[in-house]
Amino acid sequence: MKYFIIAGEASGDLHGAQLMAALKKEDSEAQFRFLGGDNMAQVAGMKPLIHYRDMAYMGFVEVAKHLTTILGFMKTARRAMLEWHPDALVLIDYPSFNLKMAKFAHERNIPAFYFISPKVWVWKEYRVKQIKKYIARMFSILPFEQEFYRRHDYDVEYVGNPTVKEIAQASTQFHDRAAFARLNGLDPEKPIIALVPGSRRKEIHDNLPTMVEAALRHPSFQAVIAGAPSIDDTLYHATLLPLGVRLPVLHGKSFELVHHARAAIVTSGTATLEAALLRTPQVACYRMNGKKYLYKFYRRLLKGKYVTLPNLITDAAVIPELLLHQCTPDAIDSWLQQLLPDTARRQAMLDGYDRMARLLTAKDCTASTASGIIQYLHSHARH
DSSP, rough: OEHHHESSSSSHHHHHHHHHHHHHOOOTEEEEEEOOOOHHHHHSOOSSSSEETTTTOOHHHHHHHTTTHHHHHHHHHHHHHHHOOOSSEEESOOOHHHHHHHHHHHTTTOOEEESSSSOTTOTTHHHHHHHHHSSSSHHHHHHHHHHHHHHHHOOOEEOOOHHHHHHHHTTTOOHHHHHHHHTTTOTSOEEEEEEEEOOHHHHHHHHHHHHHHTTOOOTTEEEEEETHHHHHHHHHHHHHHHGGGOEEEESSSSHHHHHHSEEEESSSHHHHHHHHHTTTTTEEOOOOTHHHHHHHHHHHHHHSSSSSHHHHTTTSSSSOOOEEGGOOOHHHHHHHHSSSSSSHHHHHHHHHHHHHHHHHHOOOOHHHHHHHHHHHHHOOOOO
16 A cells, blocks of 8 residues: 655654554555655655655744745645555644645545644644544554543544654663763763753754753763754754853764763653653753743643653653743753762652653554554555
């Protein structure tokens, strides 16, 4: 069958590649067209129609500034679907774009599937109406989403979490700490503070300087940046130029870097879940422009108590969430002081990680999702 897949960011590209591999296992004649990244390209053996690095706009202002470009991407995707006639549209998060594509597919009798739900339980709950109308089946990767959607009279399938499998696979290739330091030009004697500033240019620009300022207050540690796969080193160095520092940037080694770090400072998103599964204590940040009035505005929109995945999954304050104006070098540093030594606070966070891991099954979620998509297509075959 023919699968048209859309992933709009780095984590979606990783999960999308796993899903494509699972679809190929179930359907040996599977064909793909996709918007995504290098991981998906490797599985498909072809380049994406549009690379996610060109689509990674976030926030109202940035989206508004690039609206013409975004509409052009949507036109390209729609034209490709019309010309290729896929059997299925598979969407991975990225809701503003993907729900419009779901409507387009629905109107043309192409079933749309969602793998990794938009975070409608945090904000923009009105999108549930669109999901119910346009999505044939939703495959959820977070256990609490089943109950959320059930309250909206919509059944979703919890298939497990792809990050569990991805980290389990990656960890088999990890070096010991001394070898990791030696292979990457790091000081083997100094413990590491990992800086994970996100995969989008704006996230890096807004968050990295604050992370670095906090980390540099601990001179007995070395700060190391986890480089995003689609971002060149020059952006990191240019962002840090005003601080007069130059830090090592490691690409393609984020899991191993965080694994070997004593603590991590992480931009809110999938990376908070990754750090938790790697059992590295963390401080979660999200700056944007850090204005207090903006924080109050977003807080009114947010539905739940938490925004980070470890806290949402456990329904508890496992990790600190420093949002917008709260994300300062002082605030990050106050948490680092509690997490770098062997303290009760550090142990409490590790215990919270254990509770979270128990709630995420070891089920192979991409295999379950691939099987669910194919079963649906066979049972609803167009005659």
